[in-house]
Amino acid sequence: MNRGKGFIFIILGAIFWGIGGTVAKKLFQYGIDMGSLVTVRLLIAGILLLAVQCCKKGSRNIFEIWTDKKLSLQLILFGLVGMLGVQYTYMASIDRGNAAVATLLQYLAPVMIIVFLLIRGKSAPTKKDIFTAALSLIGCFFLLTNGSLTQLSVPYDAVVWGVLSGAALAFYTLYAVRFLKKYDSLVIVGWAMIIGGVAISIIHPPWDLMITNLPIEAYLYLIFVIIFGTMLAFWFYIESLNSLSPKESSLMGSLEPVAAVLTTVFWLKDPFGGFQWIGTSCIIIMIIFLAVHRDASSNNTDL
16 A cells, blocks of 8 residues: 555544544434444444455454464453443443543543553653643643633543543553454454444343434434444554554544544534633644654654
8 A cells, every 4th residue: 555545544544533423422312322332333343344354365364363262362351341441431421421522531541551551660750751641631621621620511421431431442552462463453353343242232232222213314324433433444544554654643543533523513513612622732732742752762663
């Protein structure tokens, strides 16, 4: 893949991710059950990703991981805690609040990873770490309070789910490394989605997704969330890594919270105060700063 196509893929993937959260919020306003939507999007997107991998490399490549007992058990844990954890907490934060705040809180994951690695390595924080943490804290304060010292500008449970989403994404990112050295990412993520979808279907069966008597646009929104906001968003991101550096992919990935904020404010008409825009800017600057620093420290090699 040439670099031009790589940029197109990462830009589309980030935009699909960001808009997908806002479209999911629109579905919740139609009365769609959040848990059942998570079940359906995980199962269908996972099957589609494995189908793509099967067309590219054959069915043997898909099932090979299950011959390794240790990795297969780790894959189950990854699917339950990582994939399902990220998807459910993110959707729950959107359901209780809005896609803009949920997406921005999820992007606290890089800071959580830094803190975890500092604790694990027992090393002193660097100036970069302090600057990153300060930006994230300032950004979160303005985002969640809109400058008020007495009350939150978003529901408390939306904040809790959003922070848990960031923690789940941090686990997802750190735990995925052990698989990607040996297996294609489409295989890992496809199976993780199916594992997570099967697990949550025990509580939220896919047939509980009440989609009768909905307006035609609601069905289009549902298709968008499953195909574009889940399956294609991830696939395009993975494909972009074949031609772009980690810095380039991360920088373009920062379009996700931008897309979520803009569609939340201008399409769903959710209120967004001046201080919340300042908080949003701080978090996006943090994302870009981390992307640039990571690429510089790794000499442009893949993670």
